[in-house]
Amino acid sequence: MVAPDPNYLKNDQYKDASRLAARARLHSRYSRNPYSWFKWQFDLYQLPPDARILELGAGAGWLWAGNADRIPEGWQITLSDFSPGMLDEQRKTLADVPHAFQHEEIDAQAIPYADATFDAVIANHMLYHVPDRPKAIAEMRRVLKPTGTLYTATNGAKHLQEIHTLMRRFGFQPSDWLGGFVDVGAYRLENATEQLQAQFSQVELLRYDDAIEVRDPQSLIDYILSHPIQLSAERIVELRAFIQAEIDKTGVMAITKDMGVLIARP
Numbered sequence: 001m002v003a004p005d006p007n008y009l010k011n012d013q014y015k016d017a018s019r020l021a022a023r024a025r026l027h028s029r030y031s032r033n034p035y036s037w038f039k040w041q042f043d044l045y046q047l048p049p050d051a052r053i054l055e056l057g058a059g060a061g062w063l064w065a066g067n068a069d070r071i072p073e074g075w076q077i078t079l080s081d082f083s084p085g086m087l088d089e090q091r092k093t094l095a096d097v098p099h100a101f102q103h104e105e106i107d108a109q110a111i112p113y114a115d116a117t118f119d120a121v122i123a124n125h126m127l128y129h130v131p132d133r134p135k136a137i138a139e140m141r142r143v144l145k146p147t148g149t150l151y152t153a154t155n156g157a158k159h160l161q162e163i164h165t166l167m168r169r170f171g172f173q174p175s176d177w178l179g180g181f182v183d184v185g186a187y188r189l190e191n192a193t194e195q196l197q198a199q200f201s202q203v204e205l206l207r208y209d210d211a212i213e214v215r216d217p218q219s220l221i222d223y224i225l226s227h228p229i230q231l232s233a234e235r236i237v238e239l240r241a242f243i244q245a246e247i248d249k250t251g252v253m254a255i256t257k258d259m260g261v262l263i264a265r266p
Contacts, residue, residue, distance in 0.1 A: 006082075008179075008228075009129055015085040017060040017093075022226035024062070026212060026219045027257075033210040037259065038066035040208055041124070044151060044261055050074040051119040054143065056108045056136075057081055057126030061090035061101075068097040075099075080106035108136040116145045124153040124261075128187040134198060141199040141266065149265050150200065156189035156207070156258030163255060167224070170242055179228030189260050200264035212255035217243035220253070 013019055027037070041063060047053070049072050055063070058079040064071065071077075079090050079101050087103045094101055106112065108123065109132050121140045130136045140150050167177055187195065189205060196203045214220050217240050224239070225231065231239065247253045 006131060010083045014083040017089040019226040020059055022222040026223040029219055030212045030214050031210050032213055036066060037208060038063050041261060042067040042070060044263065047120055052076045052117060053120045054078045054118045055080065055122040056106060057123060058090060059086055061093040065093050065097060071099050078102040078104055080104045082107050109139060111139045111143050113143045115142050117143045119145055119148050120151060122151045127152060128154060128184040133187060137196060137199050146266055149263060151261055151263055153261045154188050154192055158256050159258035161256050166246060170239060177224065177227055177229035192262050196262060196264045200266060202265040204263045205260055207260040210257040212257055214253040214255060215247065
């Protein structure tokens with residue numbers, strides 16, 4: 001497999017939220033479940049009213065923007081990312097949220113906080129990008145209080161499988177268009193529990209029930225182009241026609257979503 005390139009991730013893929021937003025639009029426009037992923041996640045956070053919380057790889061801060069009216073006043077929240085560009089995106093996203101956030105540039109493999117600092121660590125859809133994942137998991141465990149909780153989201157093996165099938169039929173193997181993202185299976189719902197158990201005695205997996213129903217090709221094209229693939233204008237036209245033909249078969253292209261959260265405690 002092709003390992004993620006930290007420099008590419010930091011300086012290109014996540015230099016800002018544009019590529020991430022293209023992927024998010026596919027979900028926000030076409031997800032079947034009316035109860036959003038971010039609200040479902042937030043429901044899981046059973047924490048004290050004065051909790052100290054660290055989110056690693058917080059991206060553009062959409063989790064908190066999507067729950068702006070639900071954040072307890074006493075929560076002390078530090079949002080981090082290894083990309084300075086994403087920290088700027090967080091500040092813009094949360095500018096109107098009536099809560100004070102700290103923003104820190106942090107490498108999950110070397111968290112700059114003392115042992116037993118946080119009541120919760122959140123790590124959503126980012127551990128598959130970390131070169132030394134066992135070290136990062138050990139760091140998360142180290143900065144958690146003995147009564148603390150790790151919440152980590154990732155995808156399962158069937159996630160968006162129809163897109164992968166479609167791209168193969170269009171002539172692209174996963175490594176042709178996913179680049180380093182082809183290795184996200186190194187940390188997924190099927191194998192994450194075992195990895196977390198190296199540091200945590202209790203691990204619970206909860207799956208989010210949802211699917212995507214695409215009715216026009218543009219959001220799907222934007223999703224595909226948000227990855228490292230390079231396509232000519234002519235090839236994009238061909239891809240659009242290919243996707244439209246797939247949609248025309250039934251009026252909708254159904255796409256599996258396989259997402260969940262692992263809750264880990266010392």
